[in-house]
Amino acid sequence: MQYDQLSxxxxxxxAERQEDRPRLVGNTQADVVIIGAGFTGLWTAYYLKTLSPTLDVKVIEAERVGHGASGRNGGWVIGSLAxxxxxxxxLPMAQRQECCQILADNVDEIGRVLAHEGISADFNKGGAIYAAARYPGQIAIQRDYLRHLHTLGYDEESCYWLNSEQLAEKASFRNGYGGIYHRDVATLNPARLLTGLAQAVEQAGVTILERSRVNTIERHRVDxxxxxxxxAMIVCATEGYTEGLHSLKRHIIPVQSLVVATAPLSEATWKEIGMTERxxxxxASRLVNYGHRTADGRFVFGARGAYAFGAKSKHTxxxxxxxxxxxxxxxxxxFPAFRDVEISYGWGGSLGLSRNFRPHAIVDRQRGIATAGGYAGEGVAASHLFGRTLAELILKRESALTHMPWVFASAAQQPLKRWEPEPLRWLAAQTISLSYVAEDVLMQKRRSVPFLKPTLTKINDLFASIIE
Known part of the structure; x- marks a missing residue:
C-alpha cells in the first residue's frame, strides 16, 4: 500500500494530472471570490456563471482542486440530508414532502448537468440499500429508520421495505434479513467530477488559483x-478543511472518514455478490458501513473514522x-465472497460537522460573506444543491431552493453555534465511539442487553448534547 496520491x-x-494552476500573486479584484475548490466552491462558481455570465468569479484553493473531502469520499449521491x-x-407534512422532493430531484439534476457538460463521472442511479445484514437486531433498527424516513416526508414509492428474498435479488449478503430500498440515490467517481467541473467553470471564465492558502478574511477582502x-461577496467553501480560518473553525469541526477499494473482481465473484444494478x-451498524460497486468492477467500502484532538483535518x-x-x-x-479479495487502495479525509448538526447555506449581506457546509459526510449531492442555492442568493434570485428551511439569508437567522473547547469535544467523541463499538459487538453476538443498552443510550444522549 502506498501512502501518497496513489492511495x-x-x-x-x-489519466493525466494537470500541472498546478497559477498562484494568487499581487492584489486583484472580483465580483465574487470563493475560498475552496471542492464541490461547494466549484458548484457555486458554476451556477454564478450560468445565471450571470459576465460576473467576475475567482476561486482560491490552498492546495489543489479537490484536495479536501470532495476528492476523498465514497462517491454517494444521496437524495437526502444528514x-x-x-x-x-x-413543518407540516406538505412542506416536508416538498423538501424531500427537492432533495430527490437534486440527484437527477446532477446527472443532467454531467450529461449536459459532457463530464464522464460514472454517474449511476442504482438506489441505495439500507440492509439488516449482520445480526437480527438490525431488522428493528432499519424498520424504525424506514418509519423515520416516511415521517420526514419520503413516500412509500421512494423508500420501501425489502424482505429477505427481495433483498437477495439486489445483493447477496451473508445474513440478508431485509432492509430499506431508497430509490433516489446514485453513485459516481468524485475525482472525475471534480476534473470535469473545474474545466467547465474555467471555460465559462472562472479563474482558479491553487497553492494559495487564505490566512485572513477582512471586510470584502481575502489575504x-x-x-x-x-x-463584494466572499464565499467560504472549506467545510471539513476550515482549520486555518479562525472565524469559521469554531463552528465546523472535521471528523475523519476512511475508505478502501478492492482490486477488480471477476464476473464469477460479482455473480455471487449480486449488485447488478450497482x-x-x-x-444498520453505528459504525456506519457503506459501499458500492464501481464502474470498473471494484468494490469501494468505507466505515467510520475518528475525531482528532484539536479538530485537525486529515491532509495526508x-x-x-x-x-x-x-x-x-x-x-x-x-459478504463471504470478499474473504480472499485484494485491497488495492486505502484513503481518507475529513468531513465537516456543525455544532447543531444542521447542514446550512448562509448569506450574510451585511458582512459580505456566504458559506455552506456541515454536510456530515453526505456532501456530494448536498454541495451541488447548496452551491446552486448560494448562487441564487448572491444574485438575489428567488426560487423554491432559496426558501428551503436550511437556507439562511441574513446574519440574524443563521444557525451556527460555537463548539465547546477541548478536551470536551475529544472526550465526547471517544465516549460515543467506544459505546457504539460495545453495542455493535453485543448485538452481533446476539447477547441480550436489557440493562446495558439503555445505559449506552443514556451515555450517547449525554455526550451528544456536547457534540451535537
Whole structure:
C-alpha cells in the first residue's frame, strides 16, 4: 500500500494530472471570490456563471482542486440530508414532502448537468440499500429508520421495505434479513467530477488559483501570503478543511472518514455478490458501513473514522494497515465472497460537522460573506444543491431552493453555534465511539442487553448534547 496520491482509487482513474494552476500573486479584484475548490466552491462558481455570465468569479484553493473531502469520499449521491429532521420537524407534512422532493430531484439534476457538460463521472442511479445484514437486531433498527424516513416526508414509492428474498435479488449478503430500498440515490467517481467541473467553470471564465492558502478574511477582502482579492461577496467553501480560518473553525469541526477499494473482481465473484444494478448500500451498524460497486468492477467500502484532538483535518491521503484491516473484516462479515479479495487502495479525509448538526447555506449581506457546509459526510449531492442555492442568493434570485428551511439569508437567522473547547469535544467523541463499538459487538453476538443498552443510550444522549 502506498501512502501518497496513489492511495486514493479515484485519483488513479484520472489519466493525466494537470500541472498546478497559477498562484494568487499581487492584489486583484472580483465580483465574487470563493475560498475552496471542492464541490461547494466549484458548484457555486458554476451556477454564478450560468445565471450571470459576465460576473467576475475567482476561486482560491490552498492546495489543489479537490484536495479536501470532495476528492476523498465514497462517491454517494444521496437524495437526502444528514440532520434533515432538525430542519423539517416543525413543518407540516406538505412542506416536508416538498423538501424531500427537492432533495430527490437534486440527484437527477446532477446527472443532467454531467450529461449536459459532457463530464464522464460514472454517474449511476442504482438506489441505495439500507440492509439488516449482520445480526437480527438490525431488522428493528432499519424498520424504525424506514418509519423515520416516511415521517420526514419520503413516500412509500421512494423508500420501501425489502424482505429477505427481495433483498437477495439486489445483493447477496451473508445474513440478508431485509432492509430499506431508497430509490433516489446514485453513485459516481468524485475525482472525475471534480476534473470535469473545474474545466467547465474555467471555460465559462472562472479563474482558479491553487497553492494559495487564505490566512485572513477582512471586510470584502481575502489575504494569502502572496496576494489578496477584494470582492463584494466572499464565499467560504472549506467545510471539513476550515482549520486555518479562525472565524469559521469554531463552528465546523472535521471528523475523519476512511475508505478502501478492492482490486477488480471477476464476473464469477460479482455473480455471487449480486449488485447488478450497482446500488449503494449501508448496514444498520453505528459504525456506519457503506459501499458500492464501481464502474470498473471494484468494490469501494468505507466505515467510520475518528475525531482528532484539536479538530485537525486529515491532509495526508493514506490510511494505516489497521484501518484497512478493520474495514476488510467488516466487508467479509457482510459478504463471504470478499474473504480472499485484494485491497488495492486505502484513503481518507475529513468531513465537516456543525455544532447543531444542521447542514446550512448562509448569506450574510451585511458582512459580505456566504458559506455552506456541515454536510456530515453526505456532501456530494448536498454541495451541488447548496452551491446552486448560494448562487441564487448572491444574485438575489428567488426560487423554491432559496426558501428551503436550511437556507439562511441574513446574519440574524443563521444557525451556527460555537463548539465547546477541548478536551470536551475529544472526550465526547471517544465516549460515543467506544459505546457504539460495545453495542455493535453485543448485538452481533446476539447477547441480550436489557440493562446495558439503555445505559449506552443514556451515555450517547449525554455526550451528544456536547457534540451535537
Amino acid at each position: 486514493n482509487y479515484w485519483v488513479s482513474t484520472i 440532520g434533515l429532521e432538525r430542519h423539517v420537524s416543525s 494569502t501570503p502572496e496576494g489578496s482579492v477584494q470582492a 446500488p449503494a448500500f449501508a448496514d 491521503l493514506g490510511i494505516s494497515q489497521a484501518d484497512i484491516q478493520m474495514r476488510r473484516k467488516l466487508l467479509e462479515d457482510l
